[in-house]
Amino acid sequence: MTQPSSDFYRIKRLPPYVFAVVNEQKARDRAAGLDIIDLGMGNPDSPVAPHIVDKLRETLSQPKVDGYSVSRGIKGLRRAQAGYYQRRFGVELCPDKEVIVTIGSKEGLANLLSAITAPGDVIMVPNPSYPIHPYGSIIAGGSVWHIPNTTGPEFFEQLHRAIKHCKPKPIALIINYPCNPTAEVVDLAFYEQVVDICTMHGIWLISDIAYGEIYFGDTPPPSVLQVKGAKDIAIEFTTMSKTYSMAGWRVGFAAGNPHLVGALTRIKSYLDYGAFTPIQVAATAAINGSQQCVEDLRTLYRERRDVLVDGLHQAGWKVQSPEASMFVWAELPEAYRKVGSLAFAQALIQHAQVAVAPGIGFGEYGDSHVRIALVENKQRLRQAVRNIKQFLAMDSEEVLHGLAAKLS
Numbered sequence: 523m524t525q526p527s528s529d530f531y532r533i534k535r536l537p538p539y540v541f542a543v544v545n546e547q548k549a550r551d552r553a554a555g556l557d558i559i560d561l562g563m564g565n566p567d568s569p570v571a572p573h574i575v576d577k578l579r580e581t582l583s584q585p586k587v588d589g590y591s592v593s594r595g596i597k598g599l600r601r602a603q604a605g606y607y608q609r610r611f612g613v614e615l616c617p618d619k620e621v622i623v624t625i626g627s628k629e630g631l632a633n634l635l636s637a638i639t640a641p642g643d644v645i646m647v648p649n650p651s652y653p654i655h656p657y658g659s660i661i662a663g664g665s666v667w668h669i670p671n672t673t674g675p676e677f678f679e680q681l682h683r684a685i686k687h688c689k690p691k692p693i694a695l696i697i698n699y700p701c702n703p704t705a706e707v708v709d710l711a712f713y714e715q716v717v718d719i720c721t722m723h724g725i726w727l728i729s730d731i732a733y734g735e736i737y738f739g740d741t742p743p744p745s746v747l748q749v750k751g752a753k754d755i756a757i758e759f760t761t762m763s764k765t766y767s768m769a770g771w772r773v774g775f776a777a778g779n780p781h782l783v784g785a786l787t788r789i790k791s792y793l794d795y796g797a798f799t800p801i802q803v804a805a806t807a808a809i810n811g812s813q814q815c816v817e818d819l820r821t822l823y824r825e826r827r828d829v830l831v832d833g834l835h836q837a838g839w840k841v842q843s844p845e846a847s848m849f850v851w852a853e854l855p856e857a858y859r860k861v862g863s864l865a866f867a868q869a870l871i872q873h874a875q876v877a878v879a880p881g882i883g884f885g886e887y888g889d890s891h892v893r894i895a896l897v898e899n900k901q902r903l904r905q906a907v908r909n910i911k912q913f914l915a916m917d918s919e920e921v922l923h924g925l926a927a928k929l930s
């Protein structure tokens with residue numbers, strides 16, 4: 523017998539998820555009876571608002587909802603999303619040509635990248651970033667030019683450098699603000715500059731504003747589509763997962779440039795039949811209905827942020843307080859910088875029973891940080907802070923020595 527090759531071209535290019543290391547340790551410790559406080563994954567923990575669940579129930583009992591749905595999304599939902607862009611950003615969108623529903627935004631991002639990328643095409647992606655941003659391009663057979671994930675002048679310097687030196691010329695740039703993992707936000711002037719550069723050089727712009735409604739100050743984060751002329755080059759992804767805590771329901775959107783929306787529509791028409799119709803109807807009710815649940819969610823995350831950040835500051839860990847997103851992007855305490863984010867995260871779970879996401883999982887430039895998700899209640903966060911305080915008081919050399927012994 524000759525064994526077929528399992529040296530699969532794409533799989534070889536997808537490293538095992540770094541987060542799996544921490545997840546395995548978490549599972550082992552839990553099996554041993556330890557109470558692990560899980561601030562690793564950005565999985566929203568709040569229940570979906572009752573009026574949205576009621577709409578789902580009501581629609582489930584209607585006739586003819588069990589069959590295939592519509593790949594690009596039911597018209598009512600596309601209209602609702604266009605209405606949201608109009609109300610929130612003052613942006614006009616044609617629900618037929620400029621809006622598409624996706625099965626979560628991750629699916630949409632991956633399929634858009636596969637629709638527009640030819641083998642060897644280069645996509646510019648900030649680093650660190652949400653993994654599907656670089657790996658969507660790699661899965662599609664393209665390659666990635668990493669740009670350090672900053673928002674100051676150096677971002678633009680790096681962007682110009684990439685455009686000038688990269689051969690072949692990059693076909694697209696991905697941006698994500700409020701950012702996962704860095705929690706960084708930008709203003710409209712930033713988007714104007716980015717749109718300007720991409721327009722000048724003929725580069726598609728792919729924006730992901732998954733956390734656009736999870737903000738804590740008075741100024742809501744903008745959309746790139748607010749920039750005049752952005753629709754000539756830009757598409758933007760949003761999601762119900764974070765705004766309405768509907769992560770498991772799998773509903774997201776892409777909106778903007780009709781060629782990009784059209785390309786995504788075409789490829790999806792070969793791949794899926796759309797999200798389950800009752801879920802799309804309930805999502806429509808969520809967008810068109812009262813937004814009090816979104817306001818409540820913002821309050822919830824803001825309070826959790828304050829508990830965590832204030833607590834960590836009192837414990838001597840001076841992390842930056844995020845203005846938006848569900849994350850604290852925390853630079854490693856000085857004593858642990860030399861070992862990097864994975865070892866630090868492993869030590870934290872071992873000694874503080876707190877799981878966080880190591881920054882290296884978001885790209886090599888993320889290794890100086892860990893991402894702490896605000897996905898446990900305030901009481902649990904206070905417990906996490908107490909545990910972390912005790913951990914930080916330990917002798918770091920002893921901790922690292924013990925960790926090395928354990929892993930060897």
Ligand SMILES: Cc1ncc(COP(=O)(O)O)c(C=O)c1O
Pocket residue numbers: 564625626627628629652698701702730732733760761762763769772773774
């Ligand atoms: C920046 C960013 N984009 C997209 C997604 C995917 O969201 P969805 O549930 O819509 O696929 C996430 C999920 O964590 C995210 O952090």
